[in-house]
Amino acid sequence: MRALALARWVRAWRVPARGHSGHGAHRPPPQQKVSVEVLDHLEHLALVDFRDSEGVERLQKAIEFADQLHEVNTDGVEPMDSVLEDRCLYLREDDVTEGNCTKELLQNAREKVEEYFVAPPGNIPLPKLEERDTFLQGS
Amino acid sequence: MLRASLRQVSAALKEGRVTPTELCQQCLSLIKGTKFLNAYITIAEETALKQAEASEERYKRGQPLGVLDGIPVAVKDNFNTAGIETTCASNMLRGYISPYNATVVQKLLDQGAVLLGKTNLDEFAMGSGSTDGVFGPVRNPWSYSRQYKEKSVPKSHSEDKESNWVITGGSSGGSAAAVSSFTCFAALGSDTGGSTRNPAAHCGVVGLKPTYGLISRHGLIPLVNSMDVPGILTRCVDDAAVVLGSLAGHDPKDSTTIQDNFKPFELPSLTDVSKLSIGIPKEYHVPGLSGEILALWSKAADLFQNAGAKVLEVSLPHTRYSIVCYHVLCTAEVASNMARFDGLEYGHRSDMNESTESMYAATRREGFNDVVRGRILSGNYFLLKQNYEKYFVKAQKVRRLIANDFVKVFRSGVDVLLTPTTLSDAAPYKEFIKEDNRTRSAQNDILTQAANMAGLPAINVPTALSERGLPVGLQFIGRSFQEQQLLTVAKWFEKQVQFPMIQLEEVKGHDRDVFQHKKSASFS
Numbered sequence: 001m002r003a004l005a006l007a008r009w010v011r012a013w014r015v016p017a018r019g020h021s022g023h024g025a026h027r028p029p030p031q032q033k034v035s036v037e038v039l040d041h042l043e044h045l046a047l048v049d050f051r052d053s054e055g056v057e058r059l060q061k062a063i064e065f066a067d068q069l070h071e072v073n074t075d076g077v078e079p080m081d082s083v084l085e086d087r088c089l090y091l092r093e094d095d096v097t098e099g100n101c102t103k104e105l106l107q108n109a110r111e112k113v114e115e116y117f118v119a120p121p122g123n124i125p126l127p128k129l130e131e132r133d134t135f136l137q138g139s
Numbered sequence: 140m141l142r143a144s145l146r147q148v149s150a151a152l153k154e155g156r157v158t159p160t161e162l163c164q165q166c167l168s169l170i171k172g173t174k175f176l177n178a179y180i181t182i183a184e185e186t187a188l189k190q191a192e193a194s195e196e197r198y199k200r201g202q203p204l205g206v207l208d209g210i211p212v213a214v215k216d217n218f219n220t221a222g223i224e225t226t227c228a229s230n231m232l233r234g235y236i237s238p239y240n241a242t243v244v245q246k247l248l249d250q251g252a253v254l255l256g257k258t259n260l261d262e263f264a265m266g267s268g269s270t271d272g273v274f275g276p277v278r279n280p281w282s283y284s285r286q287y288k289e290k291s292v293p294k295s296h297s298e299d300k301e302s303n304w305v306i307t308g309g310s311s312g313g314s315a316a317a318v319s320s321f322t323c324f325a326a327l328g329s330d331t332g333g334s335t336r337n338p339a340a341h342c343g344v345v346g347l348k349p350t351y352g353l354i355s356r357h358g359l360i361p362l363v364n365s366m367d368v369p370g371i372l373t374r375c376v377d378d379a380a381v382v383l384g385s386l387a388g389h390d391p392k393d394s395t396t397i398q399d400n401f402k403p404f405e406l407p408s409l410t411d412v413s414k415l416s417i418g419i420p421k422e423y424h425v426p427g428l429s430g431e432i433l434a435l436w437s438k439a440a441d442l443f444q445n446a447g448a449k450v451l452e453v454s455l456p457h458t459r460y461s462i463v464c465y466h467v468l469c470t471a472e473v474a475s476n477m478a479r480f481d482g483l484e485y486g487h488r489s490d491m492n493e494s495t496e497s498m499y500a501a502t503r504r505e506g507f508n509d510v511v512r513g514r515i516l517s518g519n520y521f522l523l524k525q526n527y528e529k530y531f532v533k534a535q536k537v538r539r540l541i542a543n544d545f546v547k548v549f550r551s552g553v554d555v556l557l558t559p560t561t562l563s564d565a566a567p568y569k570e571f572i573k574e575d576n577r578t579r580s581a582q583n584d585i586l587t588q589a590a591n592m593a594g595l596p597a598i599n600v601p602t603a604l605s606e607r608g609l610p611v612g613l614q615f616i617g618r619s620f621q622e623q624q625l626l627t628v629a630k631w632f633e634k635q636v637q638f639p640m641i642q643l644e645e646v647k648g649h650d651r652d653v654f655q656h657k658k659s660a661s662f663s
Contacts, residue, residue: 034520046474046519047481047500048512055513062470062517062577068463069533072540079535080542082365082395083594083619084352090394104238108485117483124494 034059039136040129047126049134056135141165142640145324145378149206152198159198159209163191163253166211170255170322176278178316180216181224182256187211190253197251206381208251213317213326216257217264218369219358220244223254227360228272229262231506232486241358242390243327243369250385255323258313262508264329264362265473266576267337267583269312270568271510277312279305279342279565280320281609285642290608305565305609308341308583310334311370315342318372319641325382328370331362332465332580333560333587335370336599336614340560343601343610343641345633347371347379348587350620351594352397354383355390363472364395366465366591376600376630380406383622397620404623409631413447417628418553422458425585429563431605436559439602439613442635443557453553455544460537461589462581467521467534473511474518480506510576542593549618555628559586560614564605590616598629601638610638 039056043049050056102115111118129136140148140157151157167184194209203209214220217227219237226232240248248254261271270276281287282304291303307316311328315338318326328335330348339346347370354369361367369386373379384403390396419440424433444450482488482502489501507515521530548556561583571579590597596619599612615632617625 038520038523041523042516042519043500045523046515047496048503048507048515049500050516051504051509051512055509055516058509058513058575058577059516059520062466062513063520065577065581066463066467066521066530066534069460069467069530069537072457072460072533072537074533074536074540077536077539079532080539081535083542084395084397087352087397090389090391090396090398092391101238105484107238108235109483110488119483119495120492120498122495124496126494126496126500 034063036129036136043134043136044126050136052135141169141321144375145210145373145381146206148324149208149210152209153203155198159191159194159253160188162209163187163211163255166255166322169320173280173320173322176280176316176320177275178258178277178313178320178322179213179256180226180228180259180274180313183223183254186222187253187255190248190251194251194253204249204251205385206250207247207385209253210251210325211253211255211323212247213255213258213314213323214244214247215260215311215314215326215328217260217329217360218244218257218327219360220254220257223257225257225360226274227263228260228274229506229508229511230273230487231480231503233273235486239358242355242392243386244358246386247327258311258317258326260313261310261510261576263360263477263511264310264331264334265510265514265580266309267333267580268306268571269309269338270306270572271508271576273508276568277307277316278568279307279609280316280643281305281343281565281641283643284608285644286604286608286639288608288644290606302569303567305567306341306571308338308561308565310338311372312338312342314372315339315344315346318342318344318374320643324373325378326372328372329359329362329367330370330591331367332469332584332591335372336560336587336597336612337583339372339599340601340612340614341565341610343612343638345373345376345379345601345629346599346612347373347383347626348590348597349383349387349622350596351591352395353387353401353596353620353622355393355396357390357392361476363469364476365468365472366594368591376598376626376633377406379598380404380626383626387622399620406623406627406630408634409627411447412443412628412631415443415448415628416552416554417443417448417450418453418548418556419450420453420455420458420548420556420558422455423558423586425459425562427562427582428559432559432561432563432611435602435611436557436613439557439632442632451553453548453551453556455541455548455589457537457541457544458589461541461592462585464534464537464541465584465588465592466581467530468538470514470518471521471531471534472518473514474522477507477511477515482506513577538592541589545589545593545595545616554618555625556616558614558616560599560612561586564607564609564611586614595619596622596625598625600629600633600636602636604639
């Protein structure tokens with residue numbers, strides 16, 4: 001009796017035999033490898049480095065995975081920023097209700113002078129690829 | 140006393156059968172005894188005892204603050220807790236002592252709850268195993284249960300029984316393990332792609348993801364601003380409702396919380412389900428879903444139908460793109476949210492001092508692990524000018540399609556959806572780490588993720604034990620802001636399945652009375 005009951009539900013759920021490998025019915029053509037220029041650009045933008053070939057591979061796979069999005073027809077669909085888009089955002093009155101916590105805010109900083117956070121000199125861009133200590137050098 | 144539910148122990152406190160300090164001390168002692176689980180990163184022993192003492196004073200005067208007064212709780216380590224280290228299991232925030240309490244933490248403390256400590260997680264809540272934090276992986280308490288041990292066949296006499304422990308799931312694994320091993324009565328987790336429900340399913344506890352906008356995110360270190368919610372982990376559905384009641388509501392410090400008045404509710408004990416309509420989304424029958432879970436899901440559907448509810452198959456056609464969409468939106472938001480970690484105002488700071496940019500770059504290289512960096516870089520790729528429309532905006536459009544799928548189904552009269560929570564029971568750690576974090580997340584988030592996309596409330600209810608003796612749970616997804624209905628159905632289901640209690644062994648130096656073995660009928 002149990003088997004029958006199961007079968008009633010399971011039958012209705014049979015997945016269409018279209019080759020569900022978890023990657024979509026038809027794989028998009030393999031992406032071109034991301035160029036070193038773009039990788040370098042990403043390292044600059046993110047201020048995070050790829051560290052090794054695994055890191056680059058990871059990005060490559062991530063892009064391949066994301067390419068499945070292109071299978072979906074989104075003509076005439078508006079992008080959705082927030083699930084609460086039908087509601088008005090709460091805005092409070094422009095009154096000062098808190099502050100005066102300089103000491104607490106400075107507590108967690110390593111380098112500070114009086115009430116300033118101390119940063120190394122700015123306006124100096126990261127060295128170019130050839131001069132930087134990055135895995136991408138020599139790619 | 141420790142294996143009682145939150146409400147039971149609260150009643151006991153009120154009646155004076157136990158005092159808050161006794162309770163707190165028992166929990167702290169149990170935490171020490173279950174250290175091998177690695178569920179906690181920080182144990183706030185002194186402050187917890189102080190809070191317990193204050194609570195005791197209140198009970199003596201007959202003026203407890205509420206149901207939560209004196210109840211030991213734990214909080215995931217990505218919530219800010221004033222004066223207590225908040226690390227997000229990352230080197231980037233090691234040693235960071237928050238200057239403020241997250242709103243949800245403050246609410247718990249205002250109700251008199253006793254904060255035992257911060258629980259372990261995947262680094263910055265990125266992951267589905269609680270294995271990728273810098274403090275090491277969390278072990279599932281069920282690995283040490285009699286139920287699991289009886290079913291596992293040792294490969295050889297010399298095999299180290301330590302080595303086949305199973306993961307908790309993630310990323311709120313520490314919180315789930317803490318609740319499951321009786322060291323606290325409720326724990327806070329966070330849920331962005333299933334991070335509360337996944338470990339809840341693997342650890343056999345109730346994991347509630349509330350509707351986006353119901354509970355304040357102020358103080359929760361953000362991962363994906365448009366999908367994050369604080370999650371609630373408890374041992375039974377009634378307890379989850381109690382905690383929800385104290386946490387929900389508008390917060391002026393979080394403008395994404397809705398302004399509607401929230402009224403805490405008590406769950407009715409449903410006896411008649413004939414007016415209910417349960418939807419079974421067929422796309423959730425994904426390849427990779429274990430036969431066991433499929434059978435359990437099917438049985439649950441039968442259970443509802445035999446009790447008189449209307450059970451029907453529904454379709455959420457864009458389900459299989461949900462995980463891809465999440466991947467793009469998540470990495471994009473992560474790239475933005477992680478930009479704040481530069482070492483200047485808080486957190487780890489590199490010694491590199493040549494320029495601001497090089498200091499930032501070095502700090503981030505030293506502070507983040509591969510998973511986090513990988514997501515930041517992917518996110519930045521999708522946000523490049525040349526890719527923005529193609530990936531980010533496209534993903535936002537797909538998100539609307541996914542959200543609309545749910546709207547259509549609920550509009551057709553379905554009250555609650557019933558789906559599996561995970562693909563299988565908890566995997567052994569050795570197996571889990573064979574694939575990288577992104578692959579595992581893509582595999583494991585598949586059933587839980589869509590609810591975050593649409594902002595809907597969802598709950599995992601522990602259902603039965605698998606053939607390996609490990610917990611398996613089922614998920615209910617409800618309508619927006621209809622937590623009362625969702626939890627009522629979940630409570631009814633919980634009562635029907637009678638999920639067995641964990642029979643923990645190997646707890647050193649602890650009172651035997653705590654773990655009385657109890658036989659109970661089970662749903663398998």
